Amino acid sequence: MKLVECVPNVSEGRDAAKLERIVAAVKETSGVELLDWSADADHNRAVLTYVGEPDAVLEATKAMCRVCFEVIDMRTHQGAHPRMGAVDVIPFVPLRGVSTEEAVDLARKLGAWIGEQGVPVYYYQDAATRPERQMLPDVRRGEYEGLAAKLATPEGAPDAGAAVFNERSGASIVGVRFPLIAFNVNLGTADLSIAKRIAEAVRNSSGGYRYVRAMGVALEDKGQVQVSTDLLQYEKTPVHRVLETVRSEAARYGVPVVGCELIGLAPMDAFAEAIRYYMQIHDFSSSQIVESRLLEV
Numbered sequence: 001m002k003l004v005e006c007v008p009n010v011s012e013g014r015d016a017a018k019l020e021r022i023v024a025a026v027k028e029t030s031g032v033e034l035l036d037w038s039a040d041a042d043h044n045r046a047v048l049t050y051v052g053e054p055d056a057v058l059e060a061t062k063a064m065c066r067v068c069f070e071v072i073d074m075r076t077h078q079g080a081h082p083r084m085g086a087v088d089v090i091p092f093v094p095l096r097g098v099s100t101e102e103a104v105d106l107a108r109k110l111g112a113w114i115g116e117q118g119v120p121v122y123y124y125q126d127a128a129t130r131p132e133r134q135m136l137p138d139v140r141r142g143e144y145e146g147l148a149a150k151l152a153t154p155e156g157a158p159d160a161g162a163a164v165f166n167e168r169s170g171a172s173i174v175g176v177r178f179p180l181i182a183f184n185v186n187l188g189t190a191d192l193s194i195a196k197r198i199a200e201a202v203r204n205s206s207g208g209y210r211y212v213r214a215m216g217v218a219l220e221d222k223g224q225v226q227v228s229t230d231l232l233q234y235e236k237t238p239v240h241r242v243l244e245t246v247r248s249e250a251a252r253y254g255v256p257v258v259g260c261e262l263i264g265l266a267p268m269d270a271f272a273e274a275i276r277y278y279m280q281i282h283d284f285s286s287s288q289i290v291e292s293r294l295l296e297v
Helices: 016-027 054-071 100-116 136-140 144-151 192-202 239-252 268-278 290-296
Strands: 003-006 032-040 045-052 087-096 121-125 172-176 181-187 212-219 224-231 257-263
Touching: 003 054, 016 032, 016 045, 016 054, 032 054, 045 054, 054 087, 054 100, 087 100, 087 136, 100 121, 100 172, 121 136, 136 172, 181 192, 181 239, 192 212, 192 224, 192 239, 224 239, 239 257, 239 268
Parallel strands: 087 172, 121 172
Antiparallel strands: 003 045, 003 087, 032 045, 181 224, 181 257, 212 224
């Protein structure tokens, strides 16, 4: 059985009725298993994770997009997280029996379909059509507010769909990537400048870790700030290393780490590495976890 994972990020994290419809579109698609979904009001964003055979996942994603294009209006969208469209990012992750090339083909099929709905599409990472569109932040630069001007330039032409600004739905970014870990660290302060300085210290684009993206975010409902990170290659830059760097940098400002958030799902091996570090079990293996062995059986 071939398995592919899809982890779409949509620009709605506050309206329960809209979120219910978006999630239901995936749940009601035959052959697809919704593993997880979460929404964040400050980010005004939701992340879904589901798996299935490629054709079923493609149909589920189309169904989800139809609902998002209907219920999300980017003209009134506000949130702390960068975004370019109603269905902002759609990454496919090949899991079992699916090559990167097959996953890219899947991404291109979806992109062509989204383009037919009148929404411009950009391909990124393993599905990118040009080097400058490899990295998600580069593709999303300018966000929704700068999209109309971007589409008017030769460099901003979409990979699928017409170069016409869709005021309501913006644009979608579709790609194929390695399993990503979305890991956030909350700080015991309301000073956003501290979170932004720490984000600069850990992210690749400003001299930090090669496989880390990070930004400072205000959590207004909690009276806190957050260092929001994406770990692009957890095997090369493990979670505990990023957390300890954030903790060390925060201590410079007399600020504590008050909690962490895992958005969506993460591979078991990522937590095995954290166990090795924090419990000092240098030869620990995920095969020592009972549930892991049961899955093997």
